[in-house]
Amino acid sequence: MTGSDATPANRDRLALNLMHFARALRAAGLPVGPGKVLQAVEAVEAVGLASRSDFYWALHAVLVNRHDQSELFDQAFHVFWRNPDILKKMMAMMLPTVRTEPAPDKPEMAQRLADALHGTAPEVEGKEKTEIEIDATFTMSAAERLQAKDFETMSAEEMAQAKSMLARLALPLAEVTTRRYQPDPHGPRVDPRGTLRRMLRSGGDLADLARKRKRTRPPPLVVLCDISGSMTRYSRMILHFMHAVTNDRDRVHSFVFGTRLTNITRHLRHKDVDVALDAVSSAVADWSGGTRIGTALRAFNRQWARRVLGQGAIILLITDGLDRDAGEGLAEEAERLHKSCRRLVWLNPLLRWEGFAPKSSGIRALLPHVDDFRATHNLNSLASLADALSRQGARRQPGLRRWVKEAAG
Incomplete structure (x- = not known):
């Protein structure tokens, strides 16, 4: 105009x-x-x-x-x-x-x-409203329905509620033993330095032996998230999950990848989630494009693995495994990644389907080198992940061998 x-x-x-x-x-x-x-x-x-x-x-x-x-x-x-x-x-x-009716040639x-x-549509005057009574005696609560609902099918209000729940989601990791020691009166080892300090404080007289034990702390957490076009429906919610985890603990390193790898750890440390995601959006140039998982893992293994995978780190790999390069070089990079960490957990939204089968070349290349294979499509799946990581137990997930055999066959 x-x-x-x-x-x-x-x-x-x-x-x-x-x-x-x-x-x-x-x-x-x-x-x-x-x-x-x-x-x-x-x-x-x-x-x-x-x-x-x-x-x-x-x-x-x-x-x-x-x-x-x-x-x-x-x-x-x-x-x-x-x-x-x-x-x-x-x-x-x-x-x-x-x-609001979509055109026939448009996606849903x-x-x-x-x-x-x-x-936003105005109500029609004079139209009678029919009240429907529903017996909710045996139905789930609204919160339970929301936790079980797929991120892809959520409405705007449900998305806002889910983001609020993700902000309160804790991800406890089972503590591991480090090489450092801390004072403990009942520790199994004698602390010579602590004993000498006690003797000096008493003027050189004999003092009780100081003792110590090995310190325990949660391992570092590394998140590698796919933001390609096939993951668009889930990457938004997963970024909120990554922000909550980053602000809940220390030693969390976050990366996103499509056709290239981007470190977004510094951006997610903003306390305000909107400021953090705006910073991530400005830093990432390959949103909703193709996926080159092998290229991204190769970049991580060469540039970042030795910096962030010390002290038995746990890796969360979030991708559907659909690779633009048909799995070229992916098996070698996944094997190297697996040998560099304490535990490699693969979160795949496609696993929510009952008829899921590891048919794509990317999925077949990744499966032999992971310790845990889980779905990540709703709040319940993320809560079960938190529960699994907080328990001490076997490194490899029970039942994973079936998936590996099916991928190999």
């Missing part, structure tokens, strides 16, 4: 259209406030309404500030402004028609976007 079209009436109508669009985005989970709406109006006035592409990217530049928000914005834009002549209608000061709309757009 430029030149003579930028009248006060047209500008008000444009702001009203954009306000409704921003309200739908905010309800779907994007942080869009009044300031963003004013910036969006200024951006659209600057580029004009002659080109739908310019209109799209002007709004995208203002309303999207993280890579993981792009897909939701794209779906919302094409649903809200789905009429091809919407720009002409805006010039004629007509409000757009908001519909995100559940939280559908809820957000349904929430």
Whole structure:
């Protein structure tokens, strides 16, 4: 809207259209406030309404500030402004028609976007509401349903509740014995230095022997998370999980990879999760692209393994195993990684399917070199991971041999 079209009436109508669009985005989970709406109006006035592409990217530049928000914005834009002549209608000061049915050639709309757009639709006057009574005697509580619900099918409200629960999730690790000692009056070894200090304090007289024992502490934790296109639905929630773990303990190192490896440990140390994820979004350049697991593990083994895998570190490898390079060089790098850590735990969202079979070359290359193979698709799966890592027991998961045989066969 430029030149003579930028009248006060047209500008008000444009702001009203954009306000409704921003309200739908905010309800779907994007942080869009009044300031963003004013910036969006200024951006659209600057580029004009002659080109739908310019209109799209002007709004995208203002309303999207993280890579993981792009897909939701794209779906919302094409649903809200789905009429091809919407720009002409805006010039004629007509409000757009908001519909939530996806076009036949479009992918299924995100559940939280559908809820957000349904929430903006006006109620029809005079329509009687039918009350449905449900006997909830034998149903699960809302919290239990949320914990068992797949991240991919959550609505915007459920996503917010899940993120709040992830912020309180603790990941206790079974403590391991270190080579250092600490004072202990009942320790199994005599502490010569402690004994001499006691004698000096008593003026050289004989003193009771000081004793010590080996110190125990949780091992370092290293997280390698896949952020490729096939993991988009889960990487957002997993990053919240990684932020909670990073701020819950020391010696946590976090990396993300798609076609390259990026260290995001420093960014996740921000206490505010939104600030942390904004920093991660700015630092990572390969969101929602291809996956080169072998290349990423090779970079980690060469550049970071000797720095962060000391003192018996535990590695969480979060990926679906779908490799763009068809597993080339992956087995060798996975073997080296496995030999460098105390325990290698593979979290795979595909494992949630009952008919899952290790058929892809990437999965077959990884399976022989992991100690634990678990699903990671909901809150319950992450809670069971915390329980498993807090228990002392065998290094390799019982039943893992079956998966390895199936992958080899």
